[in-house]
Structure formats: structure tokens, C-alpha cells
Amino acid sequence: MNKNKKYALIIILVTNAILISFLESFIPIPIPVPGIKLGLGNIITMIAVVFLSWKDVLFIVIVRSFVVAILTRGVMMLAFSLSGGILSALVMLLLYKKLSRFLSIKGISIAGAITHNTAQIVVASFILGQVVILYYLPVLIISAVITGLITGSIGEMAINEIRKKEVFKDEK
Structure with a gap:
């Protein structure tokens, strides 16, 4: 794929991710x-x-x-967003590149969600200096499995459609 097309697709993905x-x-999430x-x-x-x-x-x-x-939670929340986002992306990359023949997109999404929540709770514990926050982790892991399955299901459908339409294929 040529560089211009690649950069355009990255900009589209970034814009969609932000939106x-x-x-x-x-x-609103109906969970207290x-x-x-x-x-x-x-x-x-x-x-x-x-x-x-x-x-x-x-x-x-x-x-x-x-x-x-910056738009929603303020700069103070950046440590949580970056730690969770970067670590979960790295875990999903590793799992996809090395184990995708054993794990579905849903499974990779669940692993990413668990990593995201774990990273954020560890950062919160560190920033606040409170180890007791880690007791909240089992609740976040359960929610990560559920939300990871939901986003993984949607992601799997989107990926299949993108493959069908050959959006990321090289032009000839």
C-alpha cells in the first residue's frame, strides 16, 4: 500500500477512535x-x-x-488512559501476531480489556499511594471479560468486512 493511502487510513482510524x-x-452505564x-x-x-x-x-x-x-476527563486522567491503552495494545499485538491461530479476535479483545483495567488500577494505586484500590481489580476483570467480548464481537465483524472490501490491500 502506498504511503499516502496508509497515512489516510491511519488518520481515519485515529479520528474514528477519538470520536x-x-x-x-x-x-450511561447502568452499573453502580x-x-x-x-x-x-x-x-x-x-x-x-x-x-x-x-x-x-x-x-x-x-x-x-x-x-x-483532554476533551473528557482532563489531563490528570492521561496517566490512566496511556498506561491502559498502550499496555493493552501491546498485549493484543503480541497475542495476534503469535497466537491468532489459537485465539479469536474476541479472545484477544478480552485479554486487551483485562490488561487495560489491570494497568489502570495499578497506576491508580501507585498515584494515590493506596494498595487497597487493588481489591477493586476482580470487579474490573469481570467487567473486562464482558466488555471485551462485546467490543471483540463488534471488532470481529468490522475486521471481516474490511477484509472483504480489501481496504488495506495494495493497488495494482
Whole structure:
């Protein structure tokens, strides 16, 4: 794929990741547990994991984290967004590149969601200096399995459609 097309596709993915994450901040989650969200921006990360290089994936995650943190939660939340986003992207990249013949996109998404929540709770514990926050981790892991399955299902459908349409194929 030529560089111009690649850059255009990356810009489209970044823009969609920001938009989806921003819009998600307005969706009320009917669970009385703070910090649980669907993680719909993860759909774009999974698309990037399947079709782009690790550098491109990390670029998308970092830009999305910065913009969404500034627009919705403030700069103080950036540490949480970056730690969760980068670590989950790296785990999903590794699993996809090495184990995709054993794991579905849904399974990779669940692993990414668990990694994201774990990273964020560890960062929160470190920043606040409170180990007791780690007791919240089992609740976040259960929610990560559920939300990871949801976003993984949507991501799998999107990836299959992108493959059918050969969006990331080289032109001849």
C-alpha cells in the first residue's frame, strides 16, 4: 500500500477512535461501579492490530488517549488512559501476531480489556499511594471479560468486512 493511502487510513482510524471514545463518555452505564465503560475505542485498536504495524497501532492509541483525556476527563486522567491503552495494545499485538491461530479476535479483545483495567488500577494505586484500590481489580476483570467480548464481537465483524472490501490491500 502506498504511503499516502496508509497515512489516510491511519488518520481515519485515529479520528474514528477519538470520536467513538468521546461519544462513549456520554453513554450511561447502568452499573453502580465507577470506572466501568464499554471501551468501544478498542474496536479501532483491534482493527489497527490486524492491519497495521505495531508503530502505527501505538500512534493511534497514544493520539486517541491524549485527545480523549483532554476533551473528557482532563489531563490528570492521561496517566490512566496511556498506561491502559498502550499496555493493552501491546498485549493484543503480541497475542495476534503469535497466537491468532489459537485465539479469536474476541479472545484477544478480552485479554486487551483485562490488561487495560489491570494497568489502570495499578497506576491508580501507585498515584494515590493506596494498595487497597487493588481489591477493586476482580470487579474490573469481570467487567473486562464482558466488555471485551462485546467490543471483540463488534471488532470481529468490522475486521471481516474490511477484509472483504480489501481496504488495506495494495493497488495494482
